[in-house]
Amino acid sequence: MKTLVFRPFLSMLFCLGIPVFLLAPISGRAQTVSSATEKVDQISLVGLSLNVPIEGKFVEKEWETLVKSYGKVATGRNGVYKIPAANIPALSNEPLNVASRVSTERNKATVFVAVDKGNADYVKPGSPMYDQVETLLKDFAERTRINYDIKLADDSFQEAQRKQDKLVKQSEKLVRDLERNKKEKDNLVKRMDENARELEQLQRDTETNKTDRESAAKELEVKKQALEAARVKLPK
Numbered sequence: 001m002k003t004l005v006f007r008p009f010l011s012m013l014f015c016l017g018i019p020v021f022l023l024a025p026i027s028g029r030a031q032t033v034s035s036a037t038e039k040v041d042q043i044s045l046v047g048l049s050l051n052v053p054i055e056g057k058f059v060e061k062e063w064e065t066l067v068k069s070y071g072k073v074a075t076g077r078n079g080v081y082k083i084p085a086a087n088i089p090a091l092s093n094e095p096l097n098v099a100s101r102v103s104t105e106r107n108k109a110t111v112f113v114a115v116d117k118g119n120a121d122y123v124k125p126g127s128p129m130y131d132q133v134e135t136l137l138k139d140f141a142e143r144t145r146i147n148y149d150i151k152l153a154d155d156s157f158q159e160a161q162r163k164q165d166k167l168v169k170q171s172e173k174l175v176r177d178l179e180r181n182k183k184e185k186d187n188l189v190k191r192m193d194e195n196a197r198e199l200e201q202l203q204r205d206t207e208t209n210k211t212d213r214e215s216a217a218k219e220l221e222v223k224k225q226a227l228e229a230a231r232v233k234l235p236k
Contacts, residue, residue: 031050031137031138031141031142032050032051033048033049033050033134033137033138034048034049034050035047035048035049035124035125036048036049036112038101038112038114040080040082040099040100040101040112040114041076041080041099045099045114045122046114046122046123046124047099047100047112047113047114047115047122047123047124048112048113048114048123048130048133048134048137049110049111049112049113050110050111050137050138050140050141051108051109051110052108052109052110052111052141052144052145053107053108054107054108054109054144054145054148055106055107055109055148056102056103056104056105056106056107056108056109057104058144058147058148058151059102059104059108059109059111059144060079060102060104060109062140062143062144062147063081063100063102063111063140063144064081066140067081067083067086067098067100070083070086070087070088070098071083071084071085071086071087071095072084072085078101078103079101079102079103079104080099080100080101081099081100081101081102082098082099082100083096083097083098083099084097085097086098088136090132090135090136091115091129091132091133091136092117092129094117094118096115096116096117097115097116097118098113098114098115098116099113099114099116100112100113100114111137111140111141113133113137115129115133117129
């Protein structure tokens, strides 16, 4: 079943333009957890550290979500997260005092976690709980990478969706402009036809007017001659 789900996911990534060969090494890379001592709120603590080679801010957000599932979290500056009475069944049935710090850079993050079993008895190499804390960090890193791969795919999908929406709107506008242009053309053709008919009528009217003017001029000349003939008959 995993194969059947994974193949469509890869196909989707390919269609969205995400190089699968870039995503695969991230998800499949083995993680190395090391013991470390780090200052958390100016106090040196013994714990475990893990480097996660993806966007630092994303890693910190994922870590914050995880630690909040363990209980009430007190956050501090510079990526510090403390859970005074953490409920972590994968590690212990008893509450644990957990302090952690996420150091972020643009393309990577370092997660440090110190687990106090009680009375400042911190988990370190050789402790019975060391392997469980190591596994917790590795599982976190793997889930974070998977979520980051999904984020990349979703970002690309959203970008493709925005591009598609823009093209659809352009297409709709082009259709409207085409219809408007067609109506304008039809109106122009109609006006040209009307103009042609009007021109023909004006030409006919002009010819008629010319004939009428010639007839009127002849009639005027006849009337003028008649007037002059009548005046001649007046007694002198």
